[in-house]
């Protein structure tokens with residue numbers, strides 16, 4: 163049984179165990195299922211800073227005559243019940259939208275998606291939409307499951323790591339230090355595909371600085387080298403794949419050197435990388451948002467998956483396709499159904515049997531048509547969508563084309579923000595509900611490794627703030643007439659009954675360890691390595707896909723550069739939490755624009771100068787960091803700060819399958835900011 167204090171870090175998807183140490187007055191690590199020696203990165207070590215912060219929301223707020231004023235919980239919920247009922251009655255349930263939270267527990271996400279469905283809409287999504295929706299779509303198509311194929315503990319057996327569009331040294335530091343670095347020190351070769359040199363690149367043997375938006379030519383060329391050099395695992399291809407001849411025909415028509423140059427990389431380096439990957443006995447792919455956040459993100463990952471299928475690197479230790487997930491429960495939020503097209507356990511809402519199965523437990527059948535995704539919904543605010551519930555997300559900072567998003571929020575009839583701080587999105591709220599942070603609640607989260615881990619309450623929420631599950635229980639009762647179980651354990655027991663991949667788990671069984679999905683009813687443990695004898699699709703074989711390059715949505719004029727956004731070690735996502743940590747702000751309190759020395763010289767930009775970055779969507783001012791770490795023609799900034807709000811510049815062209823926006827390629831003009 164878990165001790166009462168053991169919890170999980172609120173930041174990245176690694177899922178490190180942390181707890182409050184009253185003697186030190188800070189968060190400390192415990193020997194969790196992933197950070198087995200209690201190790202934490204700077205963000206986890208600073209996690210207590212957000213618990214006792216003086217900007218915490220401590221009482222409900224309602225907007226009166228344009229101002230948010232303090233209210234009782236009853237006053238806040240009366241207003242919510244009245245307005246949601248009115249909007250749903252006047253415009254139908256699909257005029258409501260629910261932002262669920264990949265930073266909150268499985269139980270909370272489960273209850274919010276159930277509430278939306280009880281109200282009569284599948285309009286519920288979480289910020290998985292903005293990070294790995296395309297990865298999940300491509301892997302689901304090929305393998306039948308969109309999650310990590312392997313487990314962290316076996317990946318060290320790889321001879322080669324192919325890291326594409328990910329920067330684990332800074333984004334998943336405990337994975338990097340505890341699982342990848344020891345393997346690298348023992349001789350594993352690392353290939354890093356990224357337009358920018360970062361801390362991961364420093365540990366790599368081969369760096370392919372791909373031109374943003376040109377991953378498909380690079381990956382096709384690597385596959386062509388594997389075929390040309392006879393590195394195909396013929397037995398695996400014959401037994402476990404379909405469509406090889408069609409792919410081979412396509413690849414044989416490619417000019418490998420020309421494709422490498424099109425992708426912006428040295429052909430010899432590309433050939434060396436492909437040979438290393440193809441010759442390895444075991445090769446593991448790690449993939450991140452550099453791949454997924456494109457309007458061809460699904461195709462990018464489809465092209466990537468051809469490599470392990472060609473070389474037999476699926477279904478055994480030290481291999482596979484391993485997405486590195488961003489937030490501490492982005493995996494679980496999707497697992498338990500906080501997505502508009504699937505029910506808990508990724509069963510399509512269009513599947514009659516799946517709806518009937520949940521109806522047996524819920525007592526009502528969810529709607530049979532997919533709902534809107536997150537960015538699609540904001541594009542319809544004020545029109546098709548009139549009311550929104552925003553739980554633990556900060557979309558006015560994190561969604562692309564932020565000026566448009568802010569106008570969209572202004573056009574809503576009614577907006578509830580349920581959060582722990584007065585985030586930038588609170589500016590648009592009609593009602594604000596003060597929730598709880600990691601140390602103040604109990605429940606489960608599912609990490610990037612498919613491990614379900616328990617969080618346990620350390621301290622009470624401040625003032626009148628409440629545990630998030632209690633708030634969501636009352637919301638569910640008020641707007642949808644639901645009587646949800648009163649405890650996280652009770653909700654977990656219900657959710658596992660409608661989530662087949664969790665069906666055999668139990669809250670007590672997780673204890674201070676973890677249980678990994680898939681864990682079907684009757685099983686004694688979960689499955690660490692997927693697709694060993696058959697794919698999760700139920701098929702023995704996975705298909706090859708022929709993938710063609712698609713130009714980025716933003717054309718780039720001669721005087722423009724390509725903006726790529728990303729993250730840094732010391733901050734996290736919209737910064738709503740980390741920008742309130744004194745320690746982390748001292749480590750990295752401001753954003754900068756990384757620009758190549760040649761591009762800076764051509765524009766008369768000195769290191770440290772304030773530059774204006776603009777396009778038709780907006781403009782920001784930011785300090786220039788002149789560095790050869792970024793490739794010529796490319797600039798880099800984070801999206802952690804509200805000022806500069808870099809997402810004013812990013813585009814909202816969507817991947818047609820996964821509806822993920824193209825954050826990783828925005829054309830911008832960069833000039834020296836005139837002095838005023």
Ligand code: SF4
Pocket residue numbers: 171172173174175176177178201202203204205206207333334335336337
């Ligand atoms: Fe938290 Fe991730 Fe750092 Fe672990 S690696 S302490 S989960 S931010």
